[in-house]
Amino acid sequence: MPFPILSSILLTPVAGLLAVLSIPGERKDLIRRASLITASLLLAQTLFLLMRFDVRSGAMQFTERIPWLPAMGIDYALGVDGLSITMVLLTSIVIFCGVITSWTIEVRPKAFYANLLCLVTGVYGVFLSTNLFFFFLFYELAVLPMYLLILLWGSTRKEHASMKLTLYLLLGSTLIFAGFLALYAMPHGGTFDLLALQSRLVIDPSVQRLLYPMFFFGFGVLAGCFPFHVWSPEGHVAAPTAASMLHAGVLMKLGAFGILRVAVFLCPQGARDWALITASLALCNILYGAMVATQQKDLKFMIGFSSVSHMGIVLLGISCLNEAGINGAIFQMFSHGIMTALFFACVGYVYDNCHTRQMDELGGLSRRAPVISALFITAGLVGLGLPGFSGFIAEVWVTIGAVSAYPAIGIASILGLLITAYYILAAMQKTFYGPANPRHDHLTDVGAWQLFPRAVLVCTLLFFGLFPGIFFNWIGASTRLLAAGVLPVLGS
Amino acid sequence: MSPEAATLIGLLLFMGVMGKSAQFPFHVWLPDAMEGPTPVSALIHSATMVAAGVFLLARLFEVFALSATVLAVILFIGTLTSLMAAAMAMVQRDIKRVLAYSTVSQLGMMVMAVGAGSAVFALFHLVTHAFFKSMLFLCAGALIHHFGTNDLYVMARAGARKERVVLWCLAIGLLSLCGIPPFSGFFSKDAILHQVLHQSILYGIAGYAITFMTAYYSFRLFFILTRSAIKDRPEYTAHHQPVSLGLCEKLPLVLLAGLSVLAGFGGSPAMDDALLKFFDPHVHAAAASPPLLIVTLNVIALGAIAAFWRYRDPARTPDPSAPRSAGVRVLERKFFMDDAYDFGVKTVVLGIAAALKTFDTLIPNRLMVDQTSCATRTLGRWFSRMQSGFIQRYLWIAFAASAGLAGWLFFGRGF
Numbered sequence: 001m002p003f004p005i006l007s008s009i010l011l012t013p014v015a016g017l018l019a020v021l022s023i024p025g026e027r028k029d030l031i032r033r034a035s036l037i038t039a040s041l042l043l044a045q046t047l048f049l050l051m052r053f054d055v056r057s058g059a060m061q062f063t064e065r066i067p068w069l070p071a072m073g074i075d076y077a078l079g080v081d082g083l084s085i086t087m088v089l090l091t092s093i094v095i096f097c098g099v100i101t102s103w104t105i106e107v108r109p110k111a112f113y114a115n116l117l118c119l120v121t122g123v124y125g126v127f128l129s130t131n132l133f134f135f136f137l138f139y140e141l142a143v144l145p146m147y148l149l150i151l152l153w154g155s156t157r158k159e160h161a162s163m164k165l166t167l168y169l170l171l172g173s174t175l176i177f178a179g180f181l182a183l184y185a186m187p188h189g190g191t192f193d194l195l196a197l198q199s200r201l202v203i204d205p206s207v208q209r210l211l212y213p214m215f216f217f218g219f220g221v222l223a224g225c226f227p228f229h230v231w232s233p234e235g236h237v238a239a240p241t242a243a244s245m246l247h248a249g250v251l252m253k254l255g256a257f258g259i260l261r262v263a264v265f266l267c268p269q270g271a272r273d274w275a276l277i278t279a280s281l282a283l284c285n286i287l288y289g290a291m292v293a294t295q296q297k298d299l300k301f302m303i304g305f306s307s308v309s310h311m312g313i314v315l316l317g318i319s320c321l322n323e324a325g326i327n328g329a330i331f332q333m334f335s336h337g338i339m340t341a342l343f344f345a346c347v348g349y350v351y352d353n354c355h356t357r358q359m360d361e362l363g364g365l366s367r368r369a370p371v372i373s374a375l376f377i378t379a380g381l382v383g384l385g386l387p388g389f390s391g392f393i394a395e396v397w398v399t400i401g402a403v404s405a406y407p408a409i410g411i412a413s414i415l416g417l418l419i420t421a422y423y424i425l426a427a428m429q430k431t432f433y434g435p436a437n438p439r440h441d442h443l444t445d446v447g448a449w450q451l452f453p454r455a456v457l458v459c460t461l462l463f464f465g466l467f468p469g470i471f472f473n474w475i476g477a478s479t480r481l482l483a484a485g486v487l488p489v490l491g492s
Numbered sequence: 493m494s495p496e497a498a499t500l501i502g503l504l505l506f507m508g509v510m511g512k513s514a515q516f517p518f519h520v521w522l523p524d525a526m527e528g529p530t531p532v533s534a535l536i537h538s539a540t541m542v543a544a545g546v547f548l549l550a551r552l553f554e555v556f557a558l559s560a561t562v563l564a565v566i567l568f569i570g571t572l573t574s575l576m577a578a579a580m581a582m583v584q585r586d587i588k589r590v591l592a593y594s595t596v597s598q599l600g601m602m603v604m605a606v607g608a609g610s611a612v613f614a615l616f617h618l619v620t621h622a623f624f625k626s627m628l629f630l631c632a633g634a635l636i637h638h639f640g641t642n643d644l645y646v647m648a649r650a651g652a653r654k655e656r657v658v659l660w661c662l663a664i665g666l667l668s669l670c671g672i673p674p675f676s677g678f679f680s681k682d683a684i685l686h687q688v689l690h691q692s693i694l695y696g697i698a699g700y701a702i703t704f705m706t707a708y709y710s711f712r713l714f715f716i717l718t719r720s721a722i723k724d725r726p727e728y729t730a731h732h733q734p735v736s737l738g739l740c741e742k743l744p745l746v747l748l749a750g751l752s753v754l755a756g757f758g759g760s761p762a763m764d765d766a767l768l769k770f771f772d773p774h775v776h777a778a779a780a781s782p783p784l785l786i787v788t789l790n791v792i793a794l795g796a797i798a799a800f801w802r803y804r805d806p807a808r809t810p811d812p813s814a815p816r817s818a819g820v821r822v823l824e825r826k827f828f829m830d831d832a833y834d835f836g837v838k839t840v841v842l843g844i845a846a847a848l849k850t851f852d853t854l855i856p857n858r859l860m861v862d863q864t865s866c867a868t869r870t871l872g873r874w875f876s877r878m879q880s881g882f883i884q885r886y887l888w889i890a891f892a893a894s895a896g897l898a899g900w901l902f903f904g905r906g907f
Contacts, residue, residue, distance in 0.1 A: 164861060167865075168861070227855070227856045227860065228856075229856070230852070230856045230857050230860070230861055231861075288848060288852075291844065291845040291848045291849075292845065292848050292849050292852050294842065294845045295842075295845050295846055295848075295849040419841075
């Protein structure tokens with residue numbers, strides 16, 4: 001039996017969690033180091049996995065299966081394809097950078113890192129599970145630690161935000177769970193295995209029309225789909241830096257991942273029927289999120305709404321249901337994850353040192369902290385789609401997909417770029433240029449150790465912006481398979 | 493490709509060109525970008541970056557030429573831009589702004605050339621313009637560096653006429669800009685005028701109007717610098733000790749001045765149109781027509797004389813702070829274009845954004861989230877009242893329910 005690398009990836013954070021829990025709380029450095037070792041192991045294993053990954057196949061690879069409740073069709077089953085392997089890479093990079101960024105947390109680091117590792121276990125579980133029961137289990141596991149992270153280490157109306165976020169996401173989960181049970185109860189159902197369901201079930205189009213929105217909006221809540229997005233900016237603002245990074249960087253991607261993995265994969269006919277509506281909502285996301293972002297005074301709120309806008313691009317790409325759109329959507333999921341993580345890492349640094357995120361109270365920071373300003377500006381340029389960074393490629397592909405599927409929506413979505421450029425440049429100017437506020441004269445620039453994770457994020461954005469072919473190579477076969485499931489009937 | 497598609501594609505591409513090459517109504521950014529350092533203005537905003545739009549027009553000329561409508565629009569926009577910008581250049585006091593508006597005007601002429609059907613002449617003018625305009629900007633930069641001001645009148649009072657090298661280069665650049673032979677601008681502008689006149693007499697007249705205004709603002713710039721002497725007006729005194737100019741500031745000027753003189757010959761019959769043939773081997777350069785040439789030169793002379801007449805006597809230099817006529821004020825307010833943009837962005841777009849933010853607070857937050865939580869709590873309160881623990885109330889409800897049930901069983905059957 002080959003080495004079960006997926007289980008190893010899934011169990012590494014669990015082991016890290018146990019290690020952190022067994023260390024006494026006052027040995028803060030040891031806790032941090034244990035978490036860093038866990039994150040490094042995760043990153044190393046992910047890179048190893050990527051090297052062994054067969055890009056020609058769109059099917060599940062490295063599959064593992066251990067019967068758990070065979071009578072009910074529940075197995076512990078893992079596997080990766082092009083879609084999930086890139087998400088695993090995203091998670092590994094973000095958690096690695098998040099752990100280092102959280103080095104400065106002095107309040108109960110043991111509980112903090114334990115929650116972080118618990119959360120990340122859930123995230124890996126969702127990306128790797130091919131059994132819907134475990135998928136759902138891990139999906140919930142990923143959401144709940146966020147409640148504690150925000151409640152205990154957050155700021156700005158944290159009780160309200162954490163409650164709102166958790167309840168809203170649970171609302172989405174109930175829809176998803178009801179959908180899973182409906183799948184299970186169908187004739188020829190009786191299993192939670194994703195692939196078995198897909199090959200066995202012939203879901204009547206009228207049923208798909210009911211089932212698809214349950215999945216789309218259930219997962220869409222987590223993906224920040226308009227009008228169910230309100231938990232997200234508030235949650236981002238309230239969460240501590242590393243939690244925001246994971247939250248906007250990875251957690252929101254779980255929603256989009258779920259839509260692709262479950263909704264589009266199992267209900268292609270429903271996806272076609274709903275495509276125009278979901279594409280219109282995605283357009284709302286893009287334009288509405290960007291418009292509201294222009295009105296924000298708090299940097300984190302601005303980034304929160306920019307996430308709403310950028311996730312709209314993902315949802316639009318998915319709604320195109322063609323290869324270009326889905327490819328672009330997956331690339332945007334990855335690119336946006338890294339970009340937002342960088343955004344929050346920079347704002348977190350500013351907030352930790354200036355104790356404010358209000359743009360009016362900042363200003364002229366580039367003179368005091370040129371490096372952190374440059375990093376933030378880089379993230380901003382990625383956000384507004386500067387060629388050379390990964391965001392540009394992603395947006396181009398989604399736009400190509402959208403223009404061929406829905407010309408009007410595709411062209412209107414380009415307007416979002418213009419608004420994005422406006423709010424990002426305005427925020428950059430207010431925060432980092434202009435007259436300096438003497439209150440922040442003590443601000444020192446980011447040191448080497450804290451620069452490191454942010455530099456990793458910038459390099460990732462730049463690398464995939466310059467060599468997007470590598471990424472498309474990973475996801476190409478899987479996307480083709482997914483799009484092929486949707487496309488043939490499209491012409492009829 | 494259907495004709496409609498060709499028109500649409502051509503117009504959309506041209507919109508991009510309008511932004512990049514500062515064509516009306518997307519020209520407002522260029523003069524404002526003059527806040528940047530002068531070498532940047534020289535390089536980017538006069539020669540290279542704004543040229544990208546014209547280059548795109550020339551490179552994709554076949555695409556634009558698919559639709560006559562597109563070419564007509566290009567010609568119209570180019571002419572309008574060139575006219576407006578030349579008019580605005582006539583009233584500026586900031587040396588860089590005069591040059592900036594003249595850049596917009598010259599870019600307009602290049603776009604006109606494309607609209608009139610000749611991408612080659614557009615490229616030719618692009619090249620000659622790049623040489624003399626970057627030199628003009630560097631001259632302006634040298635003067636600004638030297639006197640510590642952008643204001644023409646302050647420079648004049650501080651003794652601009654003593655900077656011989658810079659002034660000579662400036663003169664060469666301005667003569668080239670006006671299109672006086674044998675400077676390079678003459679060849680390229682003449683070719684464009686020819687082409688436009690060939691296309692339509694109306695646009696040809698517009699071309700001559702542009703030529704007139706170009707001559708006027710060029711000579712105005714030069715006359716203010718060399719002749720005006722505003723006495724006893726302290727606000728026109730430089731507060732800056734003049735910095736002496738070194739070789740590294742003068743050498744590039746002289747080199748570019750040389751190119752400004754020579755580049756034009758590349759497109760002249762004297763050199764067998766070598767430069768034009770480099771752009772397009774099959775180009776047919778229009779044969780020079782002496783009568784037209786004489787008209788052109790007369791128009792330029794007229795512009796120069798008008799400028800001279802207004803600024804002829806140093807003692808009677810027009811007072812720049814005196815109240816201006818309505819026409820001049822419209823020019824100084826840039827035809828209210830900036831105000832229109834301000835209104836469009838600040839009032840309209842940001843107004844919509846503010847409305848959407850209010851919507852976000854009211855509907856998705858208050859109505860969808862807060863009301864749900866409120867309703868849940870209210871329901872909880874109602875249901876909790878049901879288990880109040882008062883036996884009498886339980887009995888009452890049980891009695892009422894039984895009575896209702898009995899009633900339904902008894903009477904309901906009858907109906």
